[in-house]
Amino acid sequence: MERKQLRSVKPEIRIVGIDDGFFVPHTQGKCDIIGVVFRGGYWFDGVMRTQIEIDGIDATMKIADMIKNSSHYGQLRIIMLDGVTFAGFNVVDTLKLFEITALPVIAITRKKPDFDDIRRALENLPFTEERWRIIKNANKIVRVVTHHGEEAVFMQVTGVEVGVARKIVKSTATRSNVPEALRVAHLIASGLTTPLM
Amino acid sequence: MERKQLRSVKPEIRIVGIDDGFFVPHTQGKCDIIGVVFRGGYWFDGVMRTQIEIDGIDATMKIADMIKNSSHYGQLRIIMLDGVTFAGFNVVDTLKLFEITALPVIAITRKKPDFDDIRRALENLPFTEERWRIIKNANKIVRVVTHHGEEAVFMQVTGVEVGVARKIVKSTATRSNVPEALRVAHLIASGLTTPLM
Numbered sequence: 001m002e003r004k005q006l007r008s009v010k011p012e013i014r015i016v017g018i019d020d021g022f023f024v025p026h027t028q029g030k031c032d033i034i035g036v037v038f039r040g041g042y043w044f045d046g047v048m049r050t051q052i053e054i055d056g057i058d059a060t061m062k063i064a065d066m067i068k069n070s071s072h073y074g075q076l077r078i079i080m081l082d083g084v085t086f087a088g089f090n091v092v093d094t095l096k097l098f099e100i101t102a103l104p105v106i107a108i109t110r111k112k113p114d115f116d117d118i119r120r121a122l123e124n125l126p127f128t129e130e131r132w133r134i135i136k137n138a139n140k141i142v143r144v145v146t147h148h149g150e151e152a153v154f155m156q157v158t159g160v161e162v163g164v165a166r167k168i169v170k171s172t173a174t175r176s177n178v179p180e181a182l183r184v185a186h187l188i189a190s191g192l193t194t195p196l197m
Numbered sequence: 198m199e200r201k202q203l204r205s206v207k208p209e210i211r212i213v214g215i216d217d218g219f220f221v222p223h224t225q226g227k228c229d230i231i232g233v234v235f236r237g238g239y240w241f242d243g244v245m246r247t248q249i250e251i252d253g254i255d256a257t258m259k260i261a262d263m264i265k266n267s268s269h270y271g272q273l274r275i276i277m278l279d280g281v282t283f284a285g286f287n288v289v290d291t292l293k294l295f296e297i298t299a300l301p302v303i304a305i306t307r308k309k310p311d312f313d314d315i316r317r318a319l320e321n322l323p324f325t326e327e328r329w330r331i332i333k334n335a336n337k338i339v340r341v342v343t344h345h346g347e348e349a350v351f352m353q354v355t356g357v358e359v360g361v362a363r364k365i366v367k368s369t370a371t372r373s374n375v376p377e378a379l380r381v382a383h384l385i386a387s388g389l390t391t392p393l394m
Contacts, residue, residue, distance in 0.1 A: 034389070043372060044241060044381045047388035175240060184241045191244035192231070192389060 003102045006077060006160045009167045012039040014075045016048070016067060017181025019082040021193025023054050030054065031087035033063060034189040037072045038181035041174030046072055047188065055088040057127055060134075063092060064100040073101075078168060080182050081107040084138050084156065085118075089125055093134045094158040104159035106169065107138060108178055112154050142166070146173035153177055200299045203274060203357050206364045209236040211272045213245070213264060214378025217283040218390025220251050227251065228284035230260060231386040234269045235378040238371030243269055244385065252285040254324055257331075260289060261297040270298075275365060277379050278304040281335050281353065282315075286322055290331045291355040301356035303366065304335060305375055309351050339363070343370035350374055 014037060021032035035048040050066040052059045067073055084092045084107045094105040118135060122128045138156045144166055145152045157165040172179035211234060218229035232245040247263040249256045264270060281289045281304045291302040315332060319325045335353045341363055342349045354362040369376035 042239070044377075044384065046384050049389050049393065051393060180241075187241065187243050188385065188389075192246050192385075196246065196248060 006104055006164060009164065009171060010040075011171070012043070013077050013168065013172075014039055014045065014072065015078050015080055015168075015172060015179065015181040016070075016072065016076055017080045017082075017179060017183075017185040018063060018086075019182065019185040019189040020052075020086040021189040022195070023087050025054070025088055027054055031090075032189065032193040033059075033066065033086060034185050034193075035063075035066060035070070036181050036185040036188060037070075037076070038172070038179075038184070041172035041180045044184065046070075048072070052087050052090050054090070055125055056090045057130070059086050059090040060093045060096050060100075064097055067101050067103070076103055078160070079103050079105045080179055081105060082182055082186065083107055083109045083113070084135060089121060089131060091131045091134045094138045094156065098159040104157070104165070106158075106160075106165050107156045108169065108182060109154050110151070110178070112141060112143075144169050146170050146177045150177045203301055203361060206361065206368060207237075208368070209240070210274050210365065210369075211236055211242065211269065212275050212277055212365075212369060212376065212378040213267075213269065213273055214277045214279075214376060214380075214382040215260060215283075216279040216379065216382040216386040217249075218386040219392070220284050222251070222285055224251055228287075229386065229390040230256075230263065230283060231382050231390075232260075232263060232267070233378050233382040233385060234267075234273070235369070235376075235381070238369040238377045241381065243267075245269070249284050249287050251287070252322055253287045254327070256283050256287040257290045257293050257297075261294055264298050264300070273300055275357070276300050276302045277376055278302060279379055279383065280304055280306045280310070281332060286319060286328060288328045288331045291335045291353065295356040301354070301362070303355075303357075303362050304353045305366065305379060306351050307348070307375070309338060309340075341366050343367050343374045347374045 016035045018035045023031035030051040033050045037045040048070045050062045052062045143152050213232045215232045220228035227248040230247045234242040245267045247259045249259045340349045
């Protein structure tokens with residue numbers, strides 16, 4: 001799909017926010033990935049789902065496929081990720097995700113990523129260097145204060161100017177210090193993927 | 198839990214909207230039930246989930262348990278149902294649900310229920326008379342126009358005055374002709390419970 005570069009931020013810009021569901025760390029198995037589509041910071045438009053391997057290397061392709069196969073794909077203008085690691089250390093290559101989907105990617109975390117910690121954790125997994133290269137590729141970490149007086153969040157931006165990304169993050173964080181698409185993706189992923197008693 | 202009768206409608210009134218997920222009709226098996234908690238017509242507060250039997254008789258108790266065991270229970274003021282039949286003809290006894298949860302129940306449908314059709318369908322199932330009694334108990338059908346010029350919806354109200362129920366339905370239908378909690382419950386239930394390809 002050909003897309004023009006994203007330069008302006010419409011109030012109803014369609015965003016997909018992506019988070020992972022329940023999983024037991026350091027086990028073999030799959031983990032649900034939930035995508036929530038929001039129009040700007042207010043309107044819930046839909047959901048999508050896929051599964052990735054715990055500590056696997058399929059997150060980038062599985063998330064790209066989920067988005068491209070979704071009925072919302074044509075309307076989407078941006079992808080927001082809850083960080084770049086899902087289901088343990090299944091790392092999303094944001095540049096590849098941008099190339100495949102033609103959608104800019106903003107990865108957001110509440111804490112500043114600690115690369116020493118991450119590097120140490122990767123030593124225990126296969127494909128250490130490949131994962132490390134992808135994590136280091138996700139561009140520089142930018143601090144964003146979404147609301148005056150609230151805690152800052154941190155973003156890594158691919159495929160769009162940092163200034164435009166900052167505007168999108170600030171204007172869609174209507175209810176907390178993270179954009180609604182990500183806040184709600186977290187609530188759904190954690191609320192619906194735990195096993196029933 | 199003791200609760201006062203609901204008389205006034207605050208803009209941020211906590212609602213749980215309930216809908217069923219994907220299932221294959223006329224089979225044996227289970228179907229996901231999704232509850233979405235909204236504050237009024239604007240803010241997504243959380244989700245809950247349970248499972249009921251396709252064409253079974255456990256919907257009332259399973260939904261009551263789901264709500265009472267939820268961390269949102271103390272804040273909730275009303276339950277909204279997508280009609281009174283789930284997963285085929287697993288019927289919710291709205292009076293019993295109100296008694297167990299102490300929360301008023303509003304069942305909403307886009308089409309006016311056709312009782313002749315329902316009665317005929319029930320003939321093919323066990324517990325025909327019991328299901329029929331529950332359906333007939335769900336109080337009279339009231340037409341509500343949520344937005345001037347849009348299609349009306351129909352509600353059956355238990356545990357609260359019809360006038361108060363009408364106000365709640367109208368004030369929380371911010372994006373369509375049904376309250377947001379129900380619109381979003383439908384999107385999540387239908388979007389997340391279909392099998393992955």
